[in-house]
Amino acid sequence: MEHIMFDDEQSGGVPIGGNTFANLIDQGVYPTFNTALPAYSPPSNTGSLGMMAHYNPSVFPSSFFPPALGYSNLPTAPATASQTFHPAVAPYFAADFDDDFYPGGAPGGQSDVSSFLDTWRGVSLRHPNSANVVGPKASTFRHVERPKTVNRKQLQGDRFDIQGINWEALETTRETARAIRANFAHTSDRRNRFHLHLAKPLPDTDSFFRFRRMNTEHRAWIAHFQLRNIISATSQHDIYYAKGSKVMHTDAYNMRTSCLMDLPPVAGSSFASGFRVTALTASSNTLVAGGFTGEYAITNLQSEIGTPPTVGHVTPAENGITNHAHAFAHRTSAHTTAAFCSNDAKMRILDCETGTFTDTFPYAHPINCAATSPDGRLRVVVGDCNEALITNAETGQPVEILRNHTDHAFACAWADDGRYVATGAQDSQIVVYDARWWRDPLRFIATELACPRSLAFSPVGGGKRVLLAAEADDVVNVIDAQTFASRQSLSLFGAIGGMSITPDGEDVFVACCDNKVGGILGFERTGYGQEYGLGGVWRRDWKYGDQRMVQEGPAEWGTDEEMRNDGRVVKGATARSRRGLGLGKLIV
Template identity: 85%
Template sequence: MSDDEQAGGVPIGSTSLPSSVDQGHYPTFNTGYSDFPTAPATASQTLHPAVAPYFAADFDDDLYTGGAPGGESDVSIFLDTWRGVSLRHPNSANVVGSKASTFRHIERPRTVDRKQLQGDRFDIQGINWEALETTRETARAIRENFAHASHGRNHLHLNLAKPLPDTDSFFRFRRMNTEHRAWIAHFQLRNVISATSQHDIYYAKGSKVMRTDAYNMRTSCLMDLPPVAGSSDAGGFRVTALTASSNTLIAGGFKGEYAITNLQSGVGAPPTVGSVTLSYNGIATHVHAFAHRTSAHTTAAFCSNDAKMRILDCETGTFTHTFPYARPINCAATSPDGRLRVVVGDCNEALITNAETGQPVETLRNHTNHAFACAWADDGRYVATGAQDSQIVVYDARWWRDPLRFIATEVACARALAFSPVGGGKRVLLAAEADDVVNVIDAQTFASRQSLSLFGAIGGMSITPDGGDVFVACCDNKVGGILGFERTGYGQEYGLGGLWRRDWKYGDQRMVQEEPAEWATDEEMRRDGRVVKGPTARSRRGLGLGKLIV
């Protein structure tokens, strides 16, 4: 992770960066680390355990400017830039109207729901593209071109990864609330939203964790976190990572702080706060919770920029393990049985580790840049990693040597990954890019996807435990908010058998045996405590019957 940090944790689109950045001059770093102490060649680019980090400072190979305040991902700046290009090339077919230069001053609707949508006159973010004398489709294409040019997207890295066709329809837009703005404390960290149901959506706003619901019936501040004793951050607790389960919410901070609150406790109960690390630049980059396989206690795995992973028993409040690595750790995911863990960080490889000892059991070398996202499916079989090389790599845990699929992202790199939960309907892999796109990938075939398209920097996404809803935090300074999408497909039985579908390898129709639709059989789901809805409710998913009163 880069040491260039956003000051104060402000919404994307702020203009509080130094003038050099405001003018479009971004710092660059040499990729050879020639100014740092010499380290063994094999260790300097790996995550393998070490006594201490090799370097006192950590600079990223490529500064990703799109998510920084005032960067190209800010929609108002994008439209203003596009307008300037249009004035220089007025005869182009892809110009934008004069109102684009004053877009930041338009009034925003408080909410947008599906009934209000009017195509280019009013899209899911309430943008009137007709008034801008263009179309949403044109804006999407122009913005993608701008993003690829400004982010230095290297297509040589994508020799194995292929873009998937956008042919699926797993979710549909339901509602957006423009008043709820998650804040991104560091431009590379995009896990600041977590939802446990339609009625319990949590997002980070500086030192606060806010709570709302899909219908905006209530909004409250769940936690207002003061500076932690011993922290070097005089500016307070800035939330960089967030996760929530049915009874516990866990937050990580910019200076290594953490906070835990019991969601079942009384209103106003203070959270438990402390420090994961007091190291300089010890950012809590990611946190995920899991049930310990022997004690069944809620356990948190904190990834940190000081190149260590720490395991916290949330019920006793004690750190039980510290696993040191050679490079900063950006994300991790524990297997459903609690035995293995995938770990990614500031190197080109991913590790499969023993979850109890931290020792690597497999090293996966299929990325060409630092990785920031990973996920483990509920069946224990599939693992996905995402990196700044604009690739998502999917593995079958039964055979790590050959990845199952290389998938190219659409606009920017994947910053957050999540598989749909067991009992959540036809299985999918969600991949939130840094800007504009959440990919919903068919996790039966990994051959097609649905693109949930929006405009603005993405602070993360969360799928509810029943698999019925996805919530996306758009952090743009003008068109940001929380967008909700709901499942559209019917509940499906585990085994679909043979289905007629087009085999694109040969281009003709033939009988192909589909993979199972769910992560577990119908009988297994009846006994699985992770499954939220019963078989009848699952079969009715997508029919719109949940709100009927009989």
């Protein structure tokens, strides 16, 4: 993860750096300009001039609104002189604000929905005859009262969507807002997408999950805009998310909410305000949190209420942010073990049951994410480099170097069958590998809107296998992990603090961290439970223009016999076969 120096980290100051225009804008500093700005011209590195045009309607390029959306004749006249920008009204794409500036919670960052609507309204006033303007209520959207909860029965299309937004009152449609927002994001995005010659976007044709419920009072906080793994669910009844120095506990039906951990400053931390959680993971019996200055906290989820967590430091290094943590059962001792990925370019292994660090593996670059194979022998490691490493889990030594990304990677996952591995990077690509042949990736997948920040395969016994990929903003992709040729897009509005799929594979929970429309969204599996290979079911295949019969491939990670003997499988065969029938609340 890119390390950003702060002028006063203890008080939560803004990042400092060079005094170039690009740096000022990137850091959330909006100075006064006394000269006229030139007309927009796409900068080679998508710098801040493009972002300035993004905020200033007078220099909006027509590429923001393609002809198909009715914006084919936008002028590109120069801006007026003395354009003034103030931190209090920063454009919606301003990134990486410290949550200490926002008493009500961390900001949505570059995807703040209220600011997006403000910007869109400004463009609408500038071009009132365009086909896709937004109404005057967009300017006051931040003051609209939000419902505490939203459930599937309340949905009314554009009148009331999954986040309780009334698009009709805004005189537009959700579909139009999605298209405009995507164009805003792609224009202001600093990523270079021209290299995506191998990655292809997948068609949004599947339906693996459906919306169940959202609670708008649950707000996870993003401590650093690149770190988006701050939610973890071990069941419908146990959902954990990070909120500053607290780890909160709730359930899918929001019948109860409590603070599981309120973490004080750990001795040696530079943030006197408390332990700022940057990484979170939970297993059936252990919850592990990592902090901004190298702290960690561990609690036994089966202990008595009120039992204090074990806290300490992963590293005392100044650049020791805990970028990621994951828990796994040690191959030989079977102890719950945590692997911490630190920004000081080291990975450390902690035995959670004895409280001792057993290994430290140094690398050449900061480590952003890791995933251990199901048998505990191998580990995929990604960081501030273009390569992904397949390492020996016990020695940390690389056994394979995978060179298929063109930017730093922040996400990786290893499937329960041990065969598939996925990595995601800031080059807007997800790369999928077969562990039996590392040389040639199975698939290059382009993301829809933003770079992938969190990846997870569905668990064994969780129905048809899927790969979940949460982008930084607005989209969670549910990719068919049987073919890697299609997907379902779970779309929302706002910065995503992470997603988590329950061990039974039946629910996905997404942390939306937007200041206005944020909350915890729950999605549930659809369809019947499927056996390995679909039990010999056949389907028609029209791909070649005829009616040849093609047998479906395996839908589960293993056979029914294998799942009966696999301790990771949560539900029995009968319960799996009833998945999606709506019998979860049936009392007999």
